Amino acid sequence: MWEAPTDSVLSGKAAQTLSGAWQLMLLGDGSPTRHLNLLTGHKVKVNLIAMQAEETQNAEAPIEVEELKAPLIRRQVWLECGSQTLAWAESWWNQQEAEHHLQNKDQPIWDSLTKGRSELFREVDGLALVTASWLETKFNQEGPFWSRHYRFFRKEKELTVIREVFNPDLEAWLGPTPRHAL
Numbered sequence: 001m002w003e004a005p006t007d008s009v010l011s012g013k014a015a016q017t018l019s020g021a022w023q024l025m026l027l028g029d030g031s032p033t034r035h036l037n038l039l040t041g042h043k044v045k046v047n048l049i050a051m052q053a054e055e056t057q058n059a060e061a062p063i064e065v066e067e068l069k070a071p072l073i074r075r076q077v078w079l080e081c082g083s084q085t086l087a088w089a090e091s092w093w094n095q096q097e098a099e100h101h102l103q104n105k106d107q108p109i110w111d112s113l114t115k116g117r118s119e120l121f122r123e124v125d126g127l128a129l130v131t132a133s134w135l136e137t138k139f140n141q142e143g144p145f146w147s148r149h150y151r152f153f154r155k156e157k158e159l160t161v162i163r164e165v166f167n168p169d170l171e172a173w174l175g176p177t178p179r180h181a182l
Contacts, residue, residue: 027127
């Protein structure tokens with residue numbers, strides 16, 4: 001429906017009309033699974049939807065996916081806290097990197113990548129409002145929904161591209177947020 005220009009996302013100016021809490025959730029470089037855990041008091045459960053080879057370039061994938069070395073794996077999950085589904089996420093990986101880093105497929109990516117206290121750099125590249133009937137059904141809410149995508153880097157090398165879509169139920173902890181173009 002709407003996507004912020006990349007330069008405004010990288011500069012942090014894309015979401016100035018959002019509350020500080022929503023700006024941190026959408027543009028912060030912290031772990032969203034950790035944030036969900038802290039907000040709700042529930043451990044985040046990863047419900048794996050699919051993890052399979054991505055044979056062709058998905059036209060709806062973030063442009064940054066093109067920077068990953070083929071062959072690619074695409075992983076899709078629901079993020080649940082207690083009885084609530086609070087986010088949907090998908091990630092793209094080089095197949096070899098996925099096999100190395102995602103050995104426990106039901107574990108949040110942040111937990112997998114920070115095992116051994118390895119350093120990571122996260123760069124938020126995109127902010128958008130999205131809508132889809134399957135998201136509305138799962139979230140039990142009408143869209144649009146806030147979405148972001150980002151990359152993880154390790155040793156200056158792109159490791160993965162991740163896109164997340166957040167359930168408006170997060171307003172219970174983060175306060176109200178507009179769901180229209182900024």
